[in-house]
Amino acid sequence: GGDVLSTLDDLVGESDQVVGIGHSMGGAALLSASLDRPNAFRGLCLIEPIVLDPTSKPSPAQVSKHLSEVAKRRRGQWESMDEAVSHIRTRKPFQAFSPRGMDAMVHGCLRQSDDGAG
Template structure:
């Protein structure tokens, strides 16, 4: 159980070996990372969580988006999976920030975190005058319903960014990210909730506590020279026990485009 009496959904993907927690990006959910887990079933027992307002985890009706509560969700999931520590974490975008928050609050819980372009921004930069980002606009315009699951799959597969995703990722995104509704199927993650999460991504103060995190962290960035990829090496510099890995041929959606390569990266970093 997380804060606000939120019951965090945790999905066990099987496998053998030490526990691994997969932590998803904004607007997605844990099952989107099942193709990564499938490549790791001989090395890890893999789990994934759904943050509040995403996938199978509901959010309080009157809850305003607060990134610190996402940290609560990550911590609640991690403690359920590995109450005695020894956990490996892979966090993508928002999910990377959530794992870093959890590691700060519970030292010793994680043996390693692989954070792919985590959403952690310097707190000494005034972003109050920023124009709405393309991600915010896209979230608010996101079509909330379709006639069927298959219609949703066809729609997403036909246009960026999901036309570059592995086909299994798109089907899992739709299959576990939509629910039956009178009009056909409807998104579980409300477009306004997703948009507000993007809008408030610079509001939390995780940047300030990065030097206090002793967990070994591998910060990964794709080849985009902007946004989370631009900040990623600075995050690695502030962490006490970290390394930075650049994947110039990748981008912010790398884990969805190349699940096998992401799995290989996790294995390489644990050796």
């Protein structure tokens, strides 16, 4: 949470409230930051945040290994942006996105490869 709060302070200052949007570990970092400073955010949008059972105490190496395994299973390339969007829309966390939200997410997170593939 501390890194998020430092970055937030550098970008907008402590008095300005923003909406934090984070996916996976980013969601977890925002949640931690909001617990450290409850008034830091006007709101949070957490997409598939990593929330660990506080009684389980996994080591950083265990968490890293798990995240690596999940990332290896994730598809990283599609034939086109349209195919990527169609695939992403089938994923439950993204089904609630408005068309505008999906467009912002796709253009912020995906890029066209040099060979034209998605």
